[in-house]
Amino acid sequence: MDSNTIALLTDFGLHDWFVGVMKGVMLSINPGASVVDISHAVPRHDVGAASFALMASYRYLPAGSVAVVVVDPGVGTERPILCARSAGRIFVAPDNGIIAGLLELEGHTTLVSVENDTYFLKPVSATFHGRDIFAPVAAHLSLGLDPRKLGPEVTDYRRLEIPSPQVRSSSVVGSVRWIDSFGNLITDYPAGLLDELEERWGRDLSVGSMEKGERHSLRIVACYESVEPGGLLAIRGSSGYLEISARERSAAEILGIQVGDGLTLQQSADL
Amino acid sequence: MDSNTIALLTDFGLHDWFVGVMKGVMLSINPGASVVDISHAVPRHDVGAASFALMASYRYLPAGSVAVVVVDPGVGTERPILCARSAGRIFVAPDNGIIAGLLELEGHTTLVSVENDTYFLKPVSATFHGRDIFAPVAAHLSLGLDPRKLGPEVTDYRRLEIPSPQVRSSSVVGSVRWIDSFGNLITDYPAGLLDELEERWGRDLSVGSMEKGERHSLRIVACYESVEPGGLLAIRGSSGYLEISARERSAAEILGIQVGDGLTLQQSADL
Amino acid sequence: MDSNTIALLTDFGLHDWFVGVMKGVMLSINPGASVVDISHAVPRHDVGAASFALMASYRYLPAGSVAVVVVDPGVGTERPILCARSAGRIFVAPDNGIIAGLLELEGHTTLVSVENDTYFLKPVSATFHGRDIFAPVAAHLSLGLDPRKLGPEVTDYRRLEIPSPQVRSSSVVGSVRWIDSFGNLITDYPAGLLDELEERWGRDLSVGSMEKGERHSLRIVACYESVEPGGLLAIRGSSGYLEISARERSAAEILGIQVGDGLTLQQSADL
Numbered sequence: 001m002d003s004n005t006i007a008l009l010t011d012f013g014l015h016d017w018f019v020g021v022m023k024g025v026m027l028s029i030n031p032g033a034s035v036v037d038i039s040h041a042v043p044r045h046d047v048g049a050a051s052f053a054l055m056a057s058y059r060y061l062p063a064g065s066v067a068v069v070v071v072d073p074g075v076g077t078e079r080p081i082l083c084a085r086s087a088g089r090i091f092v093a094p095d096n097g098i099i100a101g102l103l104e105l106e107g108h109t110t111l112v113s114v115e116n117d118t119y120f121l122k123p124v125s126a127t128f129h130g131r132d133i134f135a136p137v138a139a140h141l142s143l144g145l146d147p148r149k150l151g152p153e154v155t156d157y158r159r160l161e162i163p164s165p166q167v168r169s170s171s172v173v174g175s176v177r178w179i180d181s182f183g184n185l186i187t188d189y190p191a192g193l194l195d196e197l198e199e200r201w202g203r204d205l206s207v208g209s210m211e212k213g214e215r216h217s218l219r220i221v222a223c224y225e226s227v228e229p230g231g232l233l234a235i236r237g238s239s240g241y242l243e244i245s246a247r248e249r250s251a252a253e254i255l256g257i258q259v260g261d262g263l264t265l266q267q268s269a270d271l
Numbered sequence: 272m273d274s275n276t277i278a279l280l281t282d283f284g285l286h287d288w289f290v291g292v293m294k295g296v297m298l299s300i301n302p303g304a305s306v307v308d309i310s311h312a313v314p315r316h317d318v319g320a321a322s323f324a325l326m327a328s329y330r331y332l333p334a335g336s337v338a339v340v341v342v343d344p345g346v347g348t349e350r351p352i353l354c355a356r357s358a359g360r361i362f363v364a365p366d367n368g369i370i371a372g373l374l375e376l377e378g379h380t381t382l383v384s385v386e387n388d389t390y391f392l393k394p395v396s397a398t399f400h401g402r403d404i405f406a407p408v409a410a411h412l413s414l415g416l417d418p419r420k421l422g423p424e425v426t427d428y429r430r431l432e433i434p435s436p437q438v439r440s441s442s443v444v445g446s447v448r449w450i451d452s453f454g455n456l457i458t459d460y461p462a463g464l465l466d467e468l469e470e471r472w473g474r475d476l477s478v479g480s481m482e483k484g485e486r487h488s489l490r491i492v493a494c495y496e497s498v499e500p501g502g503l504l505a506i507r508g509s510s511g512y513l514e515i516s517a518r519e520r521s522a523a524e525i526l527g528i529q530v531g532d533g534l535t536l537q538q539s540a541d542l
Numbered sequence: 543m544d545s546n547t548i549a550l551l552t553d554f555g556l557h558d559w560f561v562g563v564m565k566g567v568m569l570s571i572n573p574g575a576s577v578v579d580i581s582h583a584v585p586r587h588d589v590g591a592a593s594f595a596l597m598a599s600y601r602y603l604p605a606g607s608v609a610v611v612v613v614d615p616g617v618g619t620e621r622p623i624l625c626a627r628s629a630g631r632i633f634v635a636p637d638n639g640i641i642a643g644l645l646e647l648e649g650h651t652t653l654v655s656v657e658n659d660t661y662f663l664k665p666v667s668a669t670f671h672g673r674d675i676f677a678p679v680a681a682h683l684s685l686g687l688d689p690r691k692l693g694p695e696v697t698d699y700r701r702l703e704i705p706s707p708q709v710r711s712s713s714v715v716g717s718v719r720w721i722d723s724f725g726n727l728i729t730d731y732p733a734g735l736l737d738e739l740e741e742r743w744g745r746d747l748s749v750g751s752m753e754k755g756e757r758h759s760l761r762i763v764a765c766y767e768s769v770e771p772g773g774l775l776a777i778r779g780s781s782g783y784l785e786i787s788a789r790e791r792s793a794a795e796i797l798g799i800q801v802g803d804g805l806t807l808q809q810s811a812d813l
Contacts, residue, residue: 003298003302004302005295005298005302007291007295009288009291012723013723014285014556014579014581014582014583015581015583015722015723016581016583016595016720016722016723017551017580017581017595017598017599018722019579020549020551020578020579020580020581020599021580021598021599021602023578023579024547024549024578024580024599024602024603024604024607025602027545027547027576027578027604027607028602028603028604028605031545031546031547031576031604033576034298034302034304036291036294036295036298037285037290037291037294038288038291038292038295039285039286039287039288039291040285041285041286041287044724045790053287053288056288056292057288057291057292057295060292060295060296060299060402061292061295061299062295062298062299062302063299065295065298073766073790074767075765075766076764076765076766076767077765077767125778125779125780126764126765126777126778126780127765127766127777127778127779127780127785128780131602131780132780178287180286180287180289181283181284181286181287182315222347222397223346223347223348223397223398224346224347224398225345225347225348235397235398236396236397236398237396237398238396238397238398238399238402238403243398248316248344274569274573275573276566276569276573278562278566280559280562285556305569305573305575307562307565307566307569308556308561308562308565309559309562309563309566310556310557310558310559310562311556312556312557312558324558324559327559327563328559328562328563328566331563331566331567331570331673332566332570333566333569333570333573334570336566336569449558451557451558451560452554452555452557452558453586493618493668494617494618494619494668494669495617495618495669496616496618496619506668506669507667507668507669508667508669509667509668509669509670509673509674514669519587519615
């Protein structure tokens with residue numbers, strides 16, 4: 001099943017013409033493409049955050065669509081670019097770990113190193129492979145190009161060093177992988193952990209960052225309105241992860257937390 | 272007349288993948304849809320501002336298009352979701368007053384409560400009905416689904432408590448319903464009031480917020496260049512409402528005004 | 543060769559419904575249009591910055607596409623609106639110098655003053671020609687309308703007064719035309735100047751703003767990773783101009799530079 005959808009996930013922002021010219025290049029090659037912006041607000045060069053945003057979103061892209069992820073601090077160096085068929089879609093991204101989590105979870109049927117400059121815009125600039133390589137390659141893929149035409153198959157790829165969340169007897173330790181524009185903290189605890197915690201410790205817990213000593217009360221709930229305005233809560237997030245929110249406030253602000261910070265959850269008695 | 276256009280108005284911002292996955296879901300169901308962003312910068316949970324933005328924009332959406340409005344502080348509770356045929360278009364929104372102004376002005380030929388989960392993405396999350404209900408329902412509607420398939424017809428809906436502007440003998444009292452990114456104040460005075468005021472009081476008026484004592488001179492004009500740079504002016508706004516602007520400056524900053532603040536216009540002698 | 547692509551470049555921002563209603567108007571007229579946002583973050587009323595963004599992006603728009611540039615401090619006055627066939631595309635913009643650089647570089651086969659209100663949305667507001675004139679005119683052009691139907695041919699147009707960069711014996715003097723969201727300074731020096739400077743002075747130069755005395759070391763490189771993190775570098779920018787960057791930092795912040803500021807490059811010995 002094919003799709004004309006090309007999805008973009010970058011750290012380019014929307015201030016400049018960078019995303020616009022990528023779309024211009026893609027529509028020059030495939031005038032029927034539907035281009036969808038997943039986000040262009042990945043924190044600059046934050047491969048881990050981009051990887052997480054991809055994991056939270058790829059299942060919702062049409063089957064057969066092409067997803068392009070350009071968070072690429074190594075642009076202009078010899079870092080390879082990968083193209084993978086995985087999860088019924090095609091992914092194009094620098095080989096810097098950004099699609100490693102996806103490939104580990106979903107496997108792949110094809111994985112190549114993108115090297116065939118027939119499909120590049122020339123001359124290729126040193127600083128904007130999004131326009132000169134990623135955009136035209138994605139457009140050709142959306143027209144049905146076989147990824148194996150792009151370069152040699154490869155068997156390995158770079159992985160990210162991100163510690164997994166740990167469930168210990170008296171606490172669970174994880175980290176904040178994304179903070180949304182409402183200040184909700186999206187953690188790497190799987191959402192299913194909530195049931196386990198509630199059974200073990202009840203609905204009233206405490207939460208604190210690894211970086212700061214202070215701890216705060218938080219309640220496991222099924223919807224935001226189950227706590228008073230301003231109250232902290234833990235909820236099954238829509239992306240499949242445990243999220244920590246404050247009703248009608250920013251949990252990030254209350255807890256003084258940044259993306260990447262560690263978090264511990266404990267029984268409320270520990271407060 | 273049908274259209275493949277789906278228009279989105281939310282308070283989700285563009286920082287996260289939320290709008291992107293809504294589009295992914297919609298294109299999975301209707302690959303030919305053209306998705307238009309009205310705005311994703313409605314102030315968080317501000318149903319009144321979203322309602323106003325919808326009133327200012329719906330006339331410009333293609334006939335037959337589907338407009339989805341998701342500003343939804345009650346997500347996850349039992350608040351109903353409405354689908355209405357009105358003004359030659361189809362609207363989907365939470366039943367929190369957000370489309371009440373539209374329905375009062377334009378009437379409707381169909382009004383249903385969206386309950387048929389055949390058209391939902393499952394499992395439905397507690398926190399992201401935009402992705403799981405609004406997006407798939409809108410995509411099915413854009414393919415021609417009869418709104419009456421979505422659930423039972425209803426006869427009533429929630430309204431917003433927003434005071435109407437009042438014209439008194441010595442002043443007119445209204446409120447600021449939107450501040451645009453240039454700092455222009457879009458009020459709820461109908462633009463036609465300008466002619467009436469000019470006839471009664473002349474072109475030179477004074478303006479002040481209800482919240483602050485300070486008053487400022489302002490001139491009724493037909494284009495920005497009719498006052499000196501920095502000067503305050505009242506003009507027939509493009510959305511059909513009276514707007515207060517400052518030439519090449521922010522009127523919001525000069526007057527120290529927030530969305531929702533009250534405003535009075537008086538004869539200049541009152542300054 | 544025709545295209546259904548319409549590209550938008552404005553200073554409207556994405557906060558309000560302005561860009562959304564322009565798209566609604568365009569899709570009402572041409573339901574098959576693909577609308578691409580080049581940028582809506584041109585600094586307000588900055589015709590020079592918009593002109594530069596257009597020069598950096600137009601080559602990447604599909605052949606036959608229509609580009610609409612609305613940075614228009616004179617909206618509502620009698621300033622003309624131009625429509626030009628140039629560089630295999632069609633451009634619509636206020637006659638305020640914004641497309642003068644393009645026309646000088648590429649020439650044109652047609653240049654008309656847009657006056658035929660058959661193609662306008664009526665009534666035409668005094669403040670939002672983007673919606674009432676530019677959007678519907680662009681949609682009709684994207685359907686194949688001959689630009690000469692829009693109004694009389696004209697032979698002259700307004701130009702911008704922007705000093706050209708100057709190469710002197712001991713320094714080169716130019717200006718910063720755009721600062722991207724990474725803080726990279728895009729100058730008006732052509733990128734080819736780098737080879738000439740390297741031959742004359744070597745790879746190590748100094749840079750400073752005309753507005754401040756302070757000078758900083760900078761190295762001519764082929765990719766960002768050739769300097770240490772935080773180091774300033776001069777690189778062949780992807781838009782064809784010399785760019786000044788700092789590896790993993792903001793060059794604009796390090797140099798204290800604004801759009802429009804003058805820059806001098808000198809031999810490093812001058813530091």
